[in-house]
Amino acid sequence: MAEGEFVQYRRPPVRNTVLRVYVEPIENFDLNLAITLNSKWGTEYPVLRQGLLKSRPRQLPTVTPPFAKGEWWAMSSIEQTNDSLQRVLGIQFDQISLSWTFDEDKPEGQYPGFEKLSQELDEKLDTFAAAIEEMGSSFEVHACECVYTNTLEDVRGPDWVSGYLTDWNDTAQVAEMPPETKYLGANFRFENSSESADTISYVRLKDNRKSQEAELTIQVIAKPLGDDPEDRSGLDSSRRLMQAAHRELITNFERCASTSMKENWGKEKR
Numbered sequence: 001m002a003e004g005e006f007v008q009y010r011r012p013p014v015r016n017t018v019l020r021v022y023v024e025p026i027e028n029f030d031l032n033l034a035i036t037l038n039s040k041w042g043t044e045y046p047v048l049r050q051g052l053l054k055s056r057p058r059q060l061p062t063v064t065p066p067f068a069k070g071e072w073w074a075m076s077s078i079e080q081t082n083d084s085l086q087r088v089l090g091i092q093f094d095q096i097s098l099s100w101t102f103d104e105d106k107p108e109g110q111y112p113g114f115e116k117l118s119q120e121l122d123e124k125l126d127t128f129a130a131a132i133e134e135m136g137s138s139f140e141v142h143a144c145e146c147v148y149t150n151t152l153e154d155v156r157g158p159d160w161v162s163g164y165l166t167d168w169n170d171t172a173q174v175a176e177m178p179p180e181t182k183y184l185g186a187n188f189r190f191e192n193s194s195e196s197a198d199t200i201s202y203v204r205l206k207d208n209r210k211s212q213e214a215e216l217t218i219q220v221i222a223k224p225l226g227d228d229p230e231d232r233s234g235l236d237s238s239r240r241l242m243q244a245a246h247r248e249l250i251t252n253f254e255r256c257a258s259t260s261m262k263e264n265w266g267k268e269k270r
Helices: 031-041 114-134 157-165 235-255 259-264
Strands: 007-009 014-023 047-051 077-081 087-092 095-101 141-152 183-193 198-208 214-223 267-269
Touching: 014 114, 014 235, 031 077, 031 087, 031 114, 095 114, 114 235, 141 235, 157 183, 157 198, 157 214, 198 235, 214 235
Parallel strands: none
Antiparallel strands: 007 267, 014 095, 014 141, 047 077, 077 087, 087 095, 141 214, 183 198, 198 214
């Protein structure tokens, strides 16, 4: 979230990022594929482990895991982690993802930026697509997803909700929450269309009163505009959809903060 089409932030509040590509189910996704990919990614991501099967958004085509059909299943989901444990590559029969987590104690603890993360995912997608095509499956993109989780140290739940709903009008009155309140949450959903994709956005705020920080998560799903197979095939499709998802995410993020909050995060024009 630190970088967008026109602005960037020197000190972004982002603490976790997930870039995910949903694909046509791979019927022969098995241990052989895991071994092939690990041989190519193992130097950068040496830690290999089994993960939990992740669901997909309900707005996407429904898919059935191979093991649900009674077939033998070696690994439901595979995760490869780098040495710092900050970056995780995840693959399963219908998706591939790259996630990053903030850690102030690590040399690479600061947010690397969307451009670097998306470029790395593109490189892994290239290898992933080539591997599944060699196995006889096609690389067809269903959607791309961009999820950013941020910590808000300078605003609490009631103030954020009031600011968000009033476009950060300084004269807006904010009522105090009852002292016995333990948690405040807000959830917004938006749908939009552009020249490159249909997008669905979720903006979620969580404020646990025991914590010193509120948590703001923005999730954007970008889908092809129509049913043309050309809009779903190949790496160009995934790049176009991921860029569309990130642009929409930045648009939502800009609405989620006041001018003073953005200044504190070091907002700059690009």
